[in-house]
Amino acid sequence: MALRRRALVLLAALCAALAVNVTPASAANTAYVFAYFTESPNMTGANYGLHLAVSQDGLNWTPLNQNNPVATPTAGTLGLRDPFILRKQDGTFVVLATDLNGTDFGQNNQYLHVWDSVDLTSFTGYRRIHLHNLSTHTWAPTAFWDASRGQYGIVYSANNGSTDVFMVNYTTDFRTVSANQVYFSPGFPVLDGDIVVDGSTFYLYYKNLSTGLLYGARSSTGAPNSYTTYTSGLRQGNAIEAPLLVKNNAGSGWWLWGDSFSPVNNDFYAWSSTNIGGNSWTALNQRVYTPPLNAKHGSIAGITAAEYNGLVSRWGLPSWTRLKSSNFPDRFARHANYVGRIDTYPFDPYQDQLWRMVPGLADSAGVSFESVNIPGRYLRHYNYEIRLDANDNTAAFRGDATFYRTAGLADAAWSSFRSYNVPDRYLRHSNYLLRIDPLSSSSSATDRQDATFRVTS
Structure with missing residues (x-):
């Protein structure tokens, strides 16, 4: 009887150990x-x-x-x-x-x-x-x-x-x-x-x-x-x-x-x-x-x-976003000397690529990009080139700094950004510099890729 009781105790201990040692199913x-x-x-x-x-x-x-x-x-x-x-x-x-x-x-x-x-x-x-x-x-x-x-x-x-x-x-x-x-x-x-x-x-x-x-x-x-x-x-x-x-x-x-x-x-x-x-x-x-x-x-x-x-x-999730280039996926949109461009990551200051994507300054249905490390400055177009400028709260600035986010011109799972006040133009890179140019679904594959970004963290 004592041997049987001892065997039962050992069996119970073994079963408990096996229960503990089961890896959760993948x-x-x-x-x-x-x-x-x-x-x-x-x-x-x-x-x-x-x-x-x-x-x-x-x-x-x-x-x-x-x-x-x-x-x-x-x-x-x-x-x-x-x-x-x-x-x-x-x-x-x-x-x-x-x-x-x-x-x-x-x-x-x-x-x-x-x-x-x-x-x-x-x-x-x-x-x-x-x-x-x-x-x-x-x-x-x-x-x-x-x-x-x-x-x-x-x-x-x-x-x-x-x-x-x-x-x-x-x-x-x-x-x-x-x-x-x-x-x-x-x-x-x-x-x-x-x-x-x-x-x-x-x-x-x-x-x-x-x-x-x-x-x-x-x-x-x-x-x-x-x-x-x-x-x-x-x-x-x-x-x-x-x-x-x-x-x-x-x-x-x-x-x-x-x-x-x-x-x-x-x-x-x-x-x-x-x-x-x-x-x-x-x-x-x-x-x-x-x-x-x-x-x-x-x-x-x-x-x-x-x-x-x-x-x-x-x-908690990040309070900032990054924009990754579709056709140069090792590059991210950033500001450098107040100019918008895409550069190979990593770089310093790494914060130059971090953006607060806020409701559009000219239309809350759109978006604007405020710099994380220079708050109060936004990406805006000027002579079709993208700059990082301080918000002077004029109607012209608010319009220049507002974009409508759309399905990516080269990949619908990514994003493109159409200008609010020049609506036939989209944010794109050219020679690694950001600008807005006329684009549509019939534009060349390269142009559409230049205007396509992944919004990521």
Whole structure:
């Protein structure tokens, strides 16, 4: 009888553990959250706190909290890089991040920042966890659930004394961790691993420091030193790192994001694939995706509709918009020396591209564009050229600064802007300068593209 009672107790405990350790179904995820830190070319946009953005399509992102941090470390270097969000087996989240404030990559650090969160609307239990006693860095954490161990693996970039490798520590609570061990050391230096588990296969994407390319490896067990690289090298732009693997919530297909490394270049590039297990990644046109403003190396996780709504309600949407060019999708409308133009993002002052799209000064059915960083000045046409001028409240100014938003002349899902007081003319770029010109649906394809913009954040 005692043995039977003990068996029943053990069975009940096992059932409870299995109930806790069921990962929420990916079908419940209908949106995405992006965690990141920020930098800009001359670092006016640098902020080493935890930032969040949301997306419903996984490609175009809306910063939350006016692109200000939602949590900031209070120990260690007092700054973070490379934040990673993991949904744990109980459905709640843990956030890990590199303990590094700024760009002094020469310093050694044996710790990671950690927060707990039920739904990412608040962050509790802040702590730092000690991972090793090596004289090296602890960069770019990723984490995954290893069902065979009944533990989470925390994988990070470090140096084992001879080369750059990935280390791993195992944990059940992200407080106490096992001794560190080498997780992936393929015979050349590596950086920035990202791990996802799909079915029974573990996928590890990483940067090969010898070639500067991104590669994918896989394992049937997820155990240390069990991965085999199976993809060709990938790169867009001049340099790339920090691969991010994201499964499409629709249930088919994957995206791979890569950080351009330098804040003076395009911040992110992206690829898509219908089969993560194959070796076929297609580079996405930048028209398709828009990273969060000034975002750098982070992570992306699926969230439910309720979690998406909760994040928007808690942190708020931006009070500004940006205008992305249709045919030069790496360029955004901005003012420079009070002249309207489109320039390649990122640039500084990055605020030059931020607009308050307000009811039209001449007709509230239209829109006007007020500068965020020079309030009281609006985009207006003068001799058909677009300038940023102070509102003198004359009828002429109000008319020049008012536009009617219409379906995009080149893409109805985007937008075009017709002049209020010269109604056959539309806002467009020409030689990267903004102006208004006569346009219609019968205009050339190039002219229509020049006059088409994505209103984004």
